[in-house]
Amino acid sequence: MAVQKEKKTCGQVMKEWKEFIWNPRTHQFMGRTGSSWALILLFYLIFYGFLTALFTLTMWVMLQTMDPFVPKYQDRLSVPGMMIRPKTEALDITYNISNTESWENYVRMLNQFLEAYNNSRQLATNEVCRPGLYNEQPDNGVLNYPKRACQFNRTTLEDCSGLNDTTYGYREGRPCILVKMNRVINFYAGANQTMNITCAAKKEEDAQKLGEIAMFPANGNIDLMYFPYYGKKVHLNYTQPVVAVKFLNLTYNFDHNVECKINAANIATNDDRDKFAGRVAFKIRVNKD
Numbered sequence: 664m665a666v667q668k669e670k671k672t673c674g675q676v677m678k679e680w681k682e683f684i685w686n687p688r689t690h691q692f693m694g695r696t697g698s699s700w701a702l703i704l705l706f707y708l709i710f711y712g713f714l715t716a717l718f719t720l721t722m723w724v725m726l727q728t729m730d731p732f733v734p735k736y737q738d739r740l741s742v743p744g745m746m747i748r749p750k751t752e753a754l755d756i757t758y759n760i761s762n763t764e765s766w767e768n769y770v771r772m773l774n775q776f777l778e779a780y781n782n783s784r785q786l787a788t789n790e791v792c793r794p795g796l797y798n799e800q801p802d803n804g805v806l807n808y809p810k811r812a813c814q815f816n817r818t819t820l821e822d823c824s825g826l827n828d829t830t831y832g833y834r835e836g837r838p839c840i841l842v843k844m845n846r847v848i849n850f851y852a853g854a855n856q857t858m859n860i861t862c863a864a865k866k867e868e869d870a871q872k873l874g875e876i877a878m879f880p881a882n883g884n885i886d887l888m889y890f891p892y893y894g895k896k897v898h899l900n901y902t903q904p905v906v907a908v909k910f911l912n913l914t915y916n917f918d919h920n921v922e923c924k925i926n927a928a929n930i931a932t933n934d935d936r937d938k939f940a941g942r943v944a945f946k947i948r949v950n951k952d
């Protein structure tokens with residue numbers, strides 16, 4: 664057989680193929696008659712039509728059970744993490760006063776972050792809220808969207824606002840760092856009691872070298888009116904409260920390990936597994952000849 668096959672001429676092979684594609688004697692197209700092809704087509708049409716219908720139905724049922732404004736599955740931690748600005752890879756802020764390029768980038772990052780806090784922006788998009796009270800906007804049966812947000816004016820950061828001192832103290836070796844708490848949806852931070860952020864040298868014996876620290880707003884307070892946060896989709900113009908820390912007299916050419924933490928009745932800051940839960944540690948070093 665194999666020998667026979669090899670003997671087929673090129674013309675024969677072509678002819679066989681032609682006949683396979685369209686056989687005029689049996690009226691078969693690629694080995695099947697028209698009605699056979701029609702049946703196959705019909706089968707797939709029904710098959711895929713059924714699949715599409717099933718998929719659409721499942722999707723529809725699922726969407727019925729979802730509120731478009733409330734995330735169904737929230738993988739956010741209930742213990743809010745803390746972060747600093749300027750944020751660098753290893754939370755290491757090191758610069759040399761006489762080398763402008765070494766701190767320019769920090770200033771740029773702070774400018775960028777604080778743009779949204781400009782008084783004019785806050786006045787245009789947010790409202791004045793009553794201090795010391797949660798800004799609750801419950802739905803009470805009817806949807807209450809979008810949620811209004813409270814003003815957090817840039818000027819409340821005073822010496823760290825970047826307005827009068829456009830280098831945030833970096834030029835004089837008295838740098839500002841911003842500390843913020845990450846957003847947690849529907850979290851009543853503080854449990855009705857005032858909260859504040861405090862910063863200190865990680866090792867007590869280094870406190871002297873770290874020197875005096877100023878906080879803005881005063882005492883590092885975070886007002887309750889910025890809570891609860893209702894989520895990105897409904898709380899459109901939400902402005903996150905921040906606290907600025909200004910190092911007034913730190914020892915130059917020394918690695919300062921600083922830890923900032925929030926003092927709030929319902930936020931633990933001693934979770935050994937999560938070193939960002941309610942606190943943040945960073946390094947700051949100012950070089951000077």
Ligand SMILES: *[C@@H]1O[C@H](CO)[C@@H](O)[C@H](O)[C@H]1NC(C)=O
Nearest residue numbers: 777778779781782783784826
């Ligand atoms: C914010 O205010 C500063 C100074 O008032 C101004 O230079 C800057 O352009 C403003 N930024 C925005 C985004 O409005």
Ligand SMILES: *[C@@H]1O[C@H](CO)[C@@H](O)[C@H](O)[C@H]1NC(C)=O
Nearest residue numbers: 782783785786791792814816
């Ligand atoms: C924020 O600044 C604007 C404009 O200066 C002012 O009208 C508003 O009262 C300030 N808001 C707060 C909460 O201080």
Ligand SMILES: *[C@@H]1O[C@H](CO)[C@@H](O)[C@H](O)[C@H]1NC(C)=O
Nearest residue numbers: 787788809810811812899900
């Ligand atoms: C959010 O800000 C925009 C202007 O940027 C404003 O038109 C809108 O009313 C604000 N939304 C809320 C809920 O305050």
Ligand SMILES: *[C@@H]1O[C@H](CO)[C@@H](O)[C@H](O)[C@H]1NC(C)=O
Nearest residue numbers: 818819820821822824826827
């Ligand atoms: C900027 O300086 C002026 C004059 O010294 C002062 O009145 C104002 O409160 C300062 N602004 C900020 C945001 O610190």
Ligand SMILES: *[C@@H]1O[C@H](CO)[C@@H](O)[C@H](O)[C@H]1NC(C)=O
Nearest residue numbers: 797850851852853854855856
């Ligand atoms: C805060 O206090 C108010 C009034 O005393 C109370 O109704 C509310 O339940 C409290 N909220 C929390 C989170 O403790």
Ligand SMILES: *[C@@H]1O[C@H](CO)[C@@H](O)[C@H](O)[C@H]1NC(C)=O
Nearest residue numbers: 857858859860882883926927
């Ligand atoms: C910060 O809050 C803690 C506990 O709420 C309080 O003991 C402490 O006095 C506050 N610190 C300042 C500077 O207000």
Ligand SMILES: *[C@@H]1O[C@H](CO)[C@@H](O)[C@H](O)[C@H]1NC(C)=O
Nearest residue numbers: 871872873874875912913914
């Ligand atoms: C700054 O710190 C040094 C010690 O590091 C201290 O001798 C000096 O008195 C401090 N200056 C001020 C104004 O606190």
Ligand SMILES: *[C@@H]1O[C@H](CO)[C@@H](O)[C@H](O)[C@H]1NC(C)=O
Nearest residue numbers: 759760761762916950951952
């Ligand atoms: C700071 O920068 C200047 C200029 O680039 C350089 O001469 C000096 O050695 C630097 N000082 C330190 C402590 O790195």
